[in-house]
Amino acid sequence: MKGLLQRVSQARVEVAGEIVGAIDQGLLVLVGIEPQDDRASADRLLHKLLNYRVFSDAEGRMNCSVQDVQGGLLLVSQFTLAADTRKGLRPGFSTAAPPQQAAELFDYLLQRAGEQWSQVATGRFGADMQVHLVNDGPVTLLLET
Secondary structure, three states, X not given: OEEEEEEEEXXXXXXXXXXXXXXXXXXXXXXXXXXXXXXXXXHHHHHHHHHOOOEEOOOOXXXXXXOOOOOEEEEXXXXXXXOEOOOOOXXXXXXXXXXXXXXXXXXXXXXXXXXXXXXXXXOOOOOOEEEEEEEEEEEEEEEEO
């Protein structure tokens, strides 16, 4: 499972002009799910997301987690993160999990996130989404489990 984490001062997801998920300061995470991923992968990714130290402390060092700063967590499914880009000039998607498996794992990740953190938002699985963000830093990291 891949999570492209972006530290943001604000972010939102729109579907057909409607805002379906939004946060202020926190983490926007684009989530890519691969066939070998399972609930344990989702649990490991969530643990990292909630505890990864990417926010500045009093000395300006990245020493605080999203929980430490009471930030939001905006999770957005993005199957293109699982693309195979090693050959040619067009991505291949045979390395992405099938839609049903991906939907089930993404729903599980959302459920667990909501159980462990109160400020969780999301896009809409499988929808054509527009993601708006103000990347803070910029800080962008790829986490893999």
